[in-house]
Amino acid sequence: MADASTIDGSTAFEVIDEPAPPSVARQLGLGFWLSSAFVVLVVALALLAPILPIADPDQTAIGGRLEGPRPGLWFGADSTGRDVLSLTIWGSRISLLVGFIAIVIGFSIGGTVGIAAGYFRGLFDKVVSFIFVTLLSFPALILAILITTLLGRTVLWVSVSLGVLAIAPVGRLARAQTLVFAEREFVTAARILGASDRRILVKELLPNVVIPMSALALLGMGIAIVAEGTLAFLAISVEDGFSWGRQIQDAGSSVRDLEEGPHAALFPIGVLFLTVLSLNYAGDRIRDVFDAKELQL
Amino acid sequence: MALLEVKDLAVTFATASGPVYAVSNVNFSVERGEALGIVGESGSGKSVTVKSLMNLLPSTATITGSATYDGLDMFNLASSRRKHFYGVDVAMVFQNPMTSLNPVKRIGVQLTEGMRYHRNLSKSAAKSRALELLDMVRIPDSAKRFSQYPHELSGGMRQRVVIAMALANDPALLIADEPTTALDVTVQRDILDLLDGLRRDLDMALVLITHDLGVVRDRTDDIVVMYGGRVMESASTAELFANTIHPYSRALRRSIPDMSMPRGTRLDPIPGSPPDLAIAPAACPFAPRCVNVDAICKFSLPELAPDTANSEHLFACFNPHGELNEESI
Numbered sequence: 227m228a229d230a231s232t233i234d235g236s237t238a239f240e241v242i243d244e245p246a247p248p249s250v251a252r253q254l255g256l257g258f259w260l261s262s263a264f265v266v267l268v269v270a271l272a273l274l275a276p277i278l279p280i281a282d283p284d285q286t287a288i289g290g291r292l293e294g295p296r297p298g299l300w301f302g303a304d305s306t307g308r309d310v311l312s313l314t315i316w317g318s319r320i321s322l323l324v325g326f327i328a329i330v331i332g333f334s335i336g337g338t339v340g341i342a343a344g345y346f347r348g349l350f351d352k353v354v355s356f357i358f359v360t361l362l363s364f365p366a367l368i369l370a371i372l373i374t375t376l377l378g379r380t381v382l383w384v385s386v387s388l389g390v391l392a393i394a395p396v397g398r399l400a401r402a403q404t405l406v407f408a409e410r411e412f413v414t415a416a417r418i419l420g421a422s423d424r425r426i427l428v429k430e431l432l433p434n435v436v437i438p439m440s441a442l443a444l445l446g447m448g449i450a451i452v453a454e455g456t457l458a459f460l461a462i463s464v465e466d467g468f469s470w471g472r473q474i475q476d477a478g479s480s481v482r483d484l485e486e487g488p489h490a491a492l493f494p495i496g497v498l499f500l501t502v503l504s505l506n507y508a509g510d511r512i513r514d515v516f517d518a519k520e521l522q523l
Numbered sequence: 524m525a526l527l528e529v530k531d532l533a534v535t536f537a538t539a540s541g542p543v544y545a546v547s548n549v550n551f552s553v554e555r556g557e558a559l560g561i562v563g564e565s566g567s568g569k570s571v572t573v574k575s576l577m578n579l580l581p582s583t584a585t586i587t588g589s590a591t592y593d594g595l596d597m598f599n600l601a602s603s604r605r606k607h608f609y610g611v612d613v614a615m616v617f618q619n620p621m622t623s624l625n626p627v628k629r630i631g632v633q634l635t636e637g638m639r640y641h642r643n644l645s646k647s648a649a650k651s652r653a654l655e656l657l658d659m660v661r662i663p664d665s666a667k668r669f670s671q672y673p674h675e676l677s678g679g680m681r682q683r684v685v686i687a688m689a690l691a692n693d694p695a696l697l698i699a700d701e702p703t704t705a706l707d708v709t710v711q712r713d714i715l716d717l718l719d720g721l722r723r724d725l726d727m728a729l730v731l732i733t734h735d736l737g738v739v740r741d742r743t744d745d746i747v748v749m750y751g752g753r754v755m756e757s758a759s760t761a762e763l764f765a766n767t768i769h770p771y772s773r774a775l776r777r778s779i780p781d782m783s784m785p786r787g788t789r790l791d792p793i794p795g796s797p798p799d800l801a802i803a804p805a806a807c808p809f810a811p812r813c814v815n816v817d818a819i820c821k822f823s824l825p826e827l828a829p830d831t832a833n834s835e836h837l838f839a840c841f842n843p844h845g846e847l848n849e850e851s852i
Contacts, residue, residue, distance in 0.1 A: 411623035412633075415688070418577060419610040419637045433627040 250515065258511040261504035268501050272318040281309035283316040283468065292487025304476070304490040305483050313473050314494045320381060320469035321498070325450040327385035329443055332392025340397035341435060344404025345427055354397070361394035370453075371462055379465035384457065388450045399442055403435040437516045444509030448502035455498060470498045524594060525552035526728050527576075527696055531588035534568075534575050534752075538583070543800050545571040546752045548827065549588070551745070555695065558722055558729040560739025560746045560760070562775065566797040568752035569732050573700050577615055578605075592696065611641050614694035616718075619705040620681035624673040630684055631669035638691045656687040660717060679710035686718065690725070697722070698730045703738070715742060736772075737779045740764060748772045751798040751808025754827055758836040768830060768838045771809045807841070815842045 271278065281288050289303025296302070301310035343354040373387035407413065408431060416430050451470070457463035458471025477491035478484055484491060532549040535542050546568040553559045561569045574580050576590055576597060590597040592612060600608055617623040624633060634656065635649035644652065650669070657665035660683040673681055682702060689697055699718060703711035719742045722729045731739055739746055740760065747757040748769065756769035767773045777791035795812035807813070810820040819841050830836040 411617040411619060412625040414579060415615070415617065415623055415685075416625075416636075417579070418615055420606060420640060430625055434625070437627075 253515045254511050258508055261508040261511075264500060264504045265508065268318055268497070269322060271315050272322050275315050275319060278315065280312040280315060283308060283312040285309075292483065292490060294487065295489060301493040302487065302489045305480070305487070310477075310490050310493050313468065314470070314497050317468050317470045317473045317494060318497070318501075320464055320467045321451050321454055321471065323381060324385045324388065324454045324464070324469065325447045327382070328388035328392055328450040328453075329447045331386060331389025332396045332446060333439070333443060335389075336393035336396030336398075337400045337435075337439060339393075340400030341404045341427060341431060343397075344401040345408050345423070345431060351401075355401070358394040358397050358401075361390070362398075366391050366453075367456075370457055374457070374462050379462065381464050381467065384454065384464050388453050391453070392446055392450065396439070396442060396446065400435055400439060403438055404431055407431055407434045438513060441509040441513035441516075444505045444512070448505035448509075451498065451505075452502055470494045474498070526555045526593055527553040527730070528591045529572075529576070529588070530590070532572065532575065532590060533587045534571050534580065535585045535587075536581075536583050537585070538801075541801060542803075544752060544803055545584075545800055546575070547804060549747075549749070549752075549754055550827065551747045551754070551757060553696070553728045553730060553745075555728055556722070556726045557745070558719070558731060558743040560743035561730060561732045561749060562734065562736050562739060562746060563749035564734050564797060566751075566800065567734075567749040568800075569749050570700060571752070572749070573615075573698055573730070573732055577609060577613070577698065607641050610637050610694075611692040612694055613696045613698065614689035614692070616682075616686055616689050616697065616699040616702045618701040620678055620685050621705065623685050624681055626673055628672075629669070630671055630673065630676070634669070634684070634688055634691065637688060641692050652691070653687075656690055657684075659690065659721070660684070660687045662687070677710075678706050679714065682706060682710075682714050683717065686714075686721070690721065693725070694727060696728045696730070698732070700732045701734070702731075704734070711738075718742075735779070736775050748775065751804070752800055753804065753808060754837070754839065755809065756836075756838040756840075757827070758833070758838075762833060762836050766830075766833075766836070768836065768843045769840050770813050770815045770843065772838075774812075774814075807839070815840075815844070817842045 285308065287307040288309045289299045289307050291303070291307055292305055293299065293303040293307070299309060299311070301314060304310055304313065339354055340358075343351040369391065370384075370387040373390070374383055377383040377386075413426055413430055416426050421430070454463055454469060455471030455474065458469050459475045461475070463469060463471055473494045474491055477494070529549055529551050532546060533544075534546040535544055549568070549572055551559060551561075561572065563569045571580070571584075575584070575586050578597075580586065586598060592608075595604070624630075631650065631653055634653040635644075635646075638644050638652060639646070639649050653669060654665045657668055662668050662680060662683050668676065668680075668684075673684075676684065686702075697718075702718065703714050706714060715738060718729060718731070721727065729743075731743060733739055736746075743760050745757065746760050746763045748755045748763075748771065750771050756763065756767075756772045758766075763772065764776075767776055771793075774791070774793045778793060780790055793812055798808040798811070804824055806822055807820045807825050810816050813820065823841070825839040825841050827837045827839040830838065
């Protein structure tokens with residue numbers, strides 16, 4: 227790999243030009259792009275639901291009771307004859323929104339506090355770490371029930387209850403990642419050059435922490451969507467809205483309905499499953515590729 | 524007046540189990556454009572010395588003594604002066620090029636940040652200066668390297684980039700803390716020669732920290748040998764190698780492999796391990812490992828004093844030639 231060249235007629239030294247590594251897009255692989263495409267499709271359908279040529283999700287008797295899938299009624303109808311495809315698309319809006327807000331809350335609070343704790347250390351770090359441990363040991367379901375019953379079963383408060391649960395795991399990862407980089411000499415070099423703590427945190431550390439964190443964001447969103455489904459199944463999620471969880475609960479709560487027309491529950495379950503799988507897989511791929519990058523350093 | 528003058532420098536760390544006397548009684552000076560080697564093994568206090576000069580010690584450290592740069596008290600810089608002091612007048616090259624570059628920032632960004640901050644250069648002026656620096660540290664194809672990320676460069680290349688970053692604002696003093704320890708043996712020499720050449724070309728003073736006497740032999744004007752946080756011996760490089768007085772310096776010299784040694788010659792290791800710095804120095808720190816150790820070495824601390832033959836040659840030893848031992852037998 228080393229080929230000696232002579233510069234100034236005296237010193238021979240290594241000129242290493244490693245073969246260019248495959249592009250990041252290539253390394254992420256087909257699976258990542260398929261997953262991403264699926265997530266993009268689901269998000270696009272959710273956003274475009276009001277203008278899509280689909281049936282009103284509240285309108286009953288579009289199909290027969292638990293009518294199976296057929297052209298024009300691709301996902302079939304549920305027990306009141308509503309269009310399951312339309313329900314699934316409209317249901318994705320609240321599921322995705324709750325997942326997204328929860329992750330934003332978890333990341334903005336957990337991420338910021340975690341990075342600060344990892345960088346400043348000392349008493350602040352000890353206090354923060356203790357709070358994280360406390361949050362982690364608090365029973366998740368109880369916390370969610372507490373928040374939604376006390377503050378209301380709205381999109382906001384359901385998201386907040388899930389977001390609060392995300393703070394500790396996100397914060398701990400942010401702290402750990404920051405610890406890895408804060409001791410590196412490039413941070414010292416920046417400090418010598420006169421960079422303030424704020425600048426070091428934002429310009430030097432944050433970009434290094436963000437990549438593993440983005441992988442967690444995708445995983446976390448999947449977890450939040452499933453968690454919302456669980457809350458909906460327990461009838462403690464968003465009250466006046468229709469999410470995948472609510473749809474699955476509606477369709478799956480009666481054993482007779484399930485036996486007669488399982489598609490009404492299976493379609494939203496399938497879409498939920500594929501969405502969460504795609505989010506997890508994409509997150510995993512990002513982490514793998516960028517971790518490998520890190521090892522090369 | 525010397526460019527850098529360190530007098531009676533001592534650094535103590537407050538730890539949970541009491542104070543640690545990391546560095547004491549360190550004295551040395553560096554003239555403009557000259558090179559000083561600070562040699563010692565791990566725990567000898569060489570890195571702490573440098574960190575105290577670079578204002579990088581944690582708040583648990585207490586510094587006493589003085590360090591002046593061009594007559595300026597480095598430990599009490601006015602904040603207006605400090606703003607453009609480190610990274611401008613005094614710059615530093617770190618030990619590990621794998622960690623001294625930010626992995627997610629392009630080489631060019633990292634190179635230009637410092638000069639844009641300290642000199643208010645425009646983006647394009649900073650870029651042309653950066654390319655010039657990359658050429659100066661002999662990185663071929665500088666324009667391409669400018670837009671690459673650190674992981675696309677080899678270790679030696681990265682250390683060249685780190686050196687280029689340090690040179691960005693024309694420092695009068697460059698401190699290199701074991702700049703080659705983390706590198707491949709074949710690359711070490713290139714980097715050392717590069718530093719040596721740059722020092723001459725840019726008329727810059729260089730403080731080269733190393734654990735390897737061989738590294739500083741041909742590349743420095745003066746040498747300070749440290750052990751246990753104290754200066755053991757200091758002299759001009761030529762004098763030190765011609766007339767090594769301190770038993771520790773001699774032991775260090777004997778532990779360097781020499782190509783002219785007959786095949787199969789065993790190297791002379793220094794038995795034992797460095798002293799525990801948590802104990803206030805009351806005896807010669809090297810006494811437990813010294814071949815010339817005498818009763819006095821264990822109860823009293825030798826002061827750094829000039830040799831009778833050469834007042835510029837300082838050493839801290841009661842018994843440099845083993846005479847006391849012979850007398851006491």
